[in-house]
Amino acid sequence: MTVIEGQSACQGTSGDAENATKNSQNDEARARINVGWMTTPNDVIENLDTRVVEFSTALGKFQYSFVGYPIGGVVRSFWKYSRNEEPPLINLPDMQLQNHLWETYFSGQVSSWIDCDSKDEHLARLSEEELLKELNYVCYLGLRTIIVELKHVKSPRLASVLNRWVWTKHANFTIWVFVPTSVQTIGGELEDVWSVWADFRSQCANYCSLKLQVGIHITSDLDDEFTDKKFVDRWKAEPVGAMIIDSDAFITDPVTGVATLSQPHAVAIRGIWMNDSIRLLIRDVGSLSKHSNTLKMEYARAARNTVKDVSWIRSKAECSDYPDTNIDYTDILQAPLQPLADNLDSCVYNTFEQDPIKYQKYKEAVELALRDFGESSAHPNSVVVYVLGAGRGPLVSACYEAESAYNEKYRAKKDRLKIKMFVVEKNTNAVVTLRYMNVKAWKERARIVESDMRSLPQKSIELGLDQPDIIVSELLGSFGDNELSPECLDGVTPFLKPTTISIPQKYTSYAAPIMSLNMYQTILSTSPNFWNRGICGHGRDGPELTSRGSFLQRYPQGSDVSNLDQIYVVYLRQFCPLALPKEVFSFEHPNFENVSNDRKALIEFDIDRPADIMGFAGYFDMVLYKDVMLSILPSTYSKGMISWFPAVIPLRDLLRVSNGDKIRFLIERKSDEHGVWYEWCVERQGANGEKEQTPLQNQNGQSYYMRQ
């Protein structure tokens, strides 16, 4: 394989003073970050279209890892349109390169003169026809990426051609749709460039972002939206596939010959850089003489230098303290657990038990509660503790540790405060483990009660159980109450003393509007395969037996709506939060007054930029006891905790909002005899008064229903 290599050829040129370390760093960046060369009229030599081996090999020597090359060849691409001539035929013979080399090293550029949205109707029609020929030829050559540059603020005819293509063909390539960093470049004035792209992809029915991606064309001019972080951050919610950097965005030191990107350009590029699979392309806009190979190489090096150290793992400030080990979960949809309706598995318990922070905090909270209890005037030597929903018993162990710690600090050897422990669990499988743990780890001090905690008031009479001084539970989901902690704990209330302490005492859910094309697409494209068609959905009704003897879960509203009317758990990365989270629902325990657990909230957010709202990120925090807290809110995140990722509450469609809009998130927590559900929608009020309301989602718990 000789094309685009030339590793050895280039080494002599990097200067004598360069040391080995620097070389090896460059090699590493070169392997990791792909920089390509955009072929322009400046590159044209005779018969270039049958000399691509030579052309690309030379570029390889100048440290380029791929080439942007006209799909139909340079003769065709750089033809000057004239109404009286036919464009040159596609003539870029496949046989000059093996198929896999085309695939790996070439990105196809649509012919320069093609403009489906030209005001010249003849050119527009010709462009539509000839673009289709080029798309077909891309398939023929087997290229994996193509470069399409938007020439207008609105390009409905181009979008229409591509939309039909992507949805109806088995195409194996990704389309990069380029927008420039200055809207004037495409005839705009005050338009927002992000909106130009967002309109275009909407016209392509938001097709899969593995196949339809945005490219950012970094010109020497940068509109404000590419210098203000608030606006730049929106690209993190979009599928950026590539960036073209114009050669005049580089500054070359006249003495040393070293090229760098201007500071604002570098900041913009680094701000958009989400991962190292984004490709960079250098385009010569005339600042290079044909044979300025040193400069060519300098540009490739400078481009790599700009991004090679970008830490595209979200910074601590943004994502709090999720450990990097969770990187595999990023942007993966999970259905929230429903431990009340479903029995958890040993593996799931095992994962949660690994949390280094959660049980430490519980231990602190229990110790504090033991102290308050133990230091009371009666100076008791026994305290009745119930662990409610004990699973495999990590909270039981935490309680015993708290007991030791308290006694160590505050009690004499002969004056210990002893926990009388009751361990309540309804999962019959986990009870096997609890019995084993009682023998192996807890010296048979605990009493295991196999029971739903809501039956305790009844069961305690039958079994003659003590009333609790302290109840400890961990029944919260990513959105706080969504694993039905309120219903479970309320079920125990009749059995409590007026003085019983509940750990946790209180919890609160929060929500913030977010952008994320990726999350929207991921949810839409989640449909069960043939063999999973019968698996119980998350809505009110279960699967039915079919005439073939198999089972089928039906979705009366269609599976798209059903998917979008559910709550998910996601470690979010490709997203952009549009406001700080605000409080949604709060619950306190013990709930002696029997306050209803139904809730209704209307939360207003001010929008400060054009954006597509995909839905809301959900969080919670909880007071375990007094000042001992746990939180997954970004601003107060419990450092090191791994048990919860944020919730995502989607909208049915992306909701376009503008700077100055107000949106109101309306969410209700409803319940009936068998379960609990949320219903939600959004009201948008435009800056000039117009109003709009999105459809009410998950009405009557049809798509997402938490069985109790």
Added chain:
Amino acid sequence: MTVIEGQSACQGTSGDAENATKNSQNDEARARINVGWMTTPNDVIENLDTRVVEFSTALGKFQYSFVGYPIGGVVRSFWKYSRNEEPPLINLPDMQLQNHLWETYFSGQVSSWIDCDSKDEHLARLSEEELLKELNYVCYLGLRTIIVELKHVKSPRLASVLNRWVWTKHANFTIWVFVPTSVQTIGGELEDVWSVWADFRSQCANYCSLKLQVGIHITSDLDDEFTDKKFVDRWKAEPVGAMIIDSDAFITDPVTGVATLSQPHAVAIRGIWMNDSIRLLIRDVGSLSKHSNTLKMEYARAARNTVKDVSWIRSKAECSDYPDTNIDYTDILQAPLQPLADNLDSCVYNTFEQDPIKYQKYKEAVELALRDFGESSAHPNSVVVYVLGAGRGPLVSACYEAESAYNEKYRAKKDRLKIKMFVVEKNTNAVVTLRYMNVKAWKERARIVESDMRSLPQKSIELGLDQPDIIVSELLGSFGDNELSPECLDGVTPFLKPTTISIPQKYTSYAAPIMSLNMYQTILSTSPNFWNRGICGHGRDGPELTSRGSFLQRYPQGSDVSNLDQIYVVYLRQFCPLALPKEVFSFEHPNFENVSNDRKALIEFDIDRPADIMGFAGYFDMVLYKDVMLSILPSTYSKGMISWFPAVIPLRDLLRVSNGDKIRFLIERKSDEHGVWYEWCVERQGANGEKEQTPLQNQNGQSYYMRQ
């Protein structure tokens, strides 16, 4: 990781005389072939259920790679059923092993006394309830396989429990449903054991064979169907996941202590062995004393020895001469190409051009035709050759090679026969390549005509083209005419001389009934994902624009029927042919009489064993010229040819047939203005006269339509 290892501990025991080579062969077989130990009452010691580390480590030392162990523990499993007692609770604590060790090294046995189809209704009901508990506990422990043994010839209640489970739960384990090699073991007499399994999986709606597999329990008795290859071969069409070998199937040399399987048992096991992922389990039926560790180890070794050399790549006799390099394509569905309606890609042409045999045969055929032409009385020095549908030109090159070879052998230097070459191709992309090839490879001797060959009669007048002496084409699909070779060549006929030779001259399609659960399931489970919903199907009607702006391919009959009413191309492996192929349709060229290309065939096959017919394998052969042939029929396969895999023509449902049945495959080739399609169905006539007809498939080309 210490469980089930003991590699070093076992090495000292293999005897002083063993040489290193033999040891390393054993190690290789041990790593590749998993042999497990079935826990029986013989293994029970006190507290075994909390001593599984010890138990399994010991088995590891005796060369066992996993353990079949009761899901609820031995106390529960080996309980003796009594109507007045409750069965012991599940009590196999998870905490004694890490989760991944359970997953890797343990297969769960359903409790011995569980019998959902017992005549004792109390036991039957209890079994249904307790089986569900055990299935739940399998999920809890995270086991990946479980062992269920059929206790009756018919087990509808057990099937009903498992059917609901597999279709409606997110279960992560495979169920092995064991049938014995002697039907008397489960209370049968004349029943066919294969039919017992086939009935059972039908009652589970033929659930996915990754999750529901058959296990063969090799008892000391073998019914005839396990000794006659014709019957045994049917298991190659079923998902065999495991085999239990009873200890009394082994013979131990009283002097050396070496164990081997009896010859018929070994033959049966080897006959069923389709791949090395099948697991073996040894069950002690009382022939082992509790401490006979040497024998335990001998059984594991002997079991591995029996299968370690089985070449489960289909033998040459069965699959002719597909090169092993095609192994990646085995059992993968491909849609037949439609080069007439769709333009092929460079990569596809490139793959076909690699065929080492096809073009060689074409060269021979052309040379023979040149000779017949050149040796005619006129002694011509020029011959007009048309390559029709040239693609990137491999047949053009073959023709030039034939020209050289003929001249070399039969003509003097000054008396050469020269081809006047016309190269016709409608794929505008491939024409770019042909022009390039003409310059680079053919010395500009060929004339490239960009045209559909059916327009040649018209075009020849416009362009003043010579009439052909020889036409050469390669327009055949796996089922012969299914790429519309007849229609294409007929389109050229008006332009031919009465003496024009067509290469090929004739082709014939063939079909044979086949069994294959895997193929049936694979076809059913092929449904497009969200992003492919708009991709053009293979039926008459294309995708439609939706209100969301995306495209959608609708299937008025539902996608299951649509999938089953199509023809596929598959390199078949997990299948069993039920008869030799018989002729279906024939076509000859040139077709000067303009005989219609519509056809109708009724082909009768005699069935010689109980079986489920999944559909028909399709083949073809063709006469290129005189005795130069190409064939993909197993009996006459063109050795080394890689261009075609068999076609598969599915039925809508598996069709159960019996020994002595006759079936008739009715297939029609129909056409209209826009395309061609097949319609098919099967008539079954039972040995005692009853008749049945399957639904007519692909009526009016709704699901599979070849556009012309």
